[in-house]
Amino acid sequence: MRYEKGHKDATKERIIDVASRRFKGEGVAAVGLAGLMQDAGLTNGAFYAHFKSKQDLVEHVLADALDRRNIAVAKILNVGGNIEAVIRGYLSPRHCANAEQGCVTAALISEVSRHPKSTRAIHTQKIESFIKLIAPHMLGKSASDRRLAAYSLFGILIGSLQLARVGTDPALSKQILEGGISAALLLTQKTPSRTKNDS
């Protein structure tokens, strides 16, 4: 072979990484494939050796970005961190200022909600995994209550982050983030929960 083993997979990943950053920073519709491929060090024609269409790329980006986020959150929760650490990290000025490296849901959810059902289904499914991760840390009598509280928490997170991002006054944005942290904490347990394996 002209290229070492795994070369094509690496290229595909590189395209996905570049697309992930640019989609989150500029929106899917605003990013053209030719420029994207140039950023990945390739020419436009090579795109279709890796993806069926732009929509296919969007789905790969979503799946990849959401998996990474879930893994990162699981890591924080597993190594002694608590849900508060997740919330404070999410509603940090750093995350607010860096959409292109941040949460794909906050950046693209309204655009994705206008995409085909197949694309939305990917998002739905990965979010469900995220909810499962944080639900045990939520306030609520039943598992079902905690699950819904987890959705509400995620709602506060993406909503507050978006409000902070659209604002033109940095001081106000910081306040919105801090208010969001307080509100989010109202939905969580004060002490780490036990999983069924712990009891």
Added chain:
Amino acid sequence: MRYEKGHKDATKERIIDVASRRFKGEGVAAVGLAGLMQDAGLTNGAFYAHFKSKQDLVEHVLADALDRRNIAVAKILNVGGNIEAVIRGYLSPRHCANAEQGCVTAALISEVSRHPKSTRAIHTQKIESFIKLIAPHMLGKSASDRRLAAYSLFGILIGSLQLARVGTDPALSKQILEGGISAALLLTQKTPSRTKNDS
């Protein structure tokens, strides 16, 4: 004059109304001016008799839609309705299913946050009016606390609505909306507040 007095203003409003619906339903970037003008019963060339550019139209749409929302909310709060009525209306299946007639913030906030500062400033300013409307109904020791709680409430509203909209399972979306209502109510006062004029 060829046209009765106020004709041009009426035309401009019609364009803004059509644009408002289509922008919210499809996203700003996905809507072309030619199609928009056709929907308004005009031809493409007439657009620039009313607006300096597409961006100018976006700013008119934002200002108009946000004003209308604020007026509608003020009406609910003034005629004996309470903040709970606002919350339940916002997180209703009806609002969830009709983005094109719904809240412009939930539909366009992430797109707007990538627009020029002038556009974002309009949004910021109108949201501030909305916050002033609902802050008296929020839980909090100080006016400043209530103001931040109002931002958090708005964060839950737009976040939960977006999560419900992106989902592909209607039953789950309904649950998300109901969970959002519960979480939102945690931030509000149980009884209507007094304004300084009442006391």
Added chain:
DNA sequence: TGTACATCAGTGAACGCGCGTTCACTGATGTAC
């Protein structure tokens, strides 16, 4: 009252441009005999 001109909302063709997608081709490598 009649005529010439100004006004102006709207028309519709045209502009250059970048979009997503297609495709014939390149050229370095591995394989067959």
Added chain:
DNA sequence: TGTACATCAGTGAACGCGCGTTCACTGATGTAC
């Protein structure tokens, strides 16, 4: 060992299309004299 062929990641020009924007023009009305 040497030669002919298959493989395949990537190239780059081209496709039709719709975009935002411009502009010369239309035609019904109001105004001036």
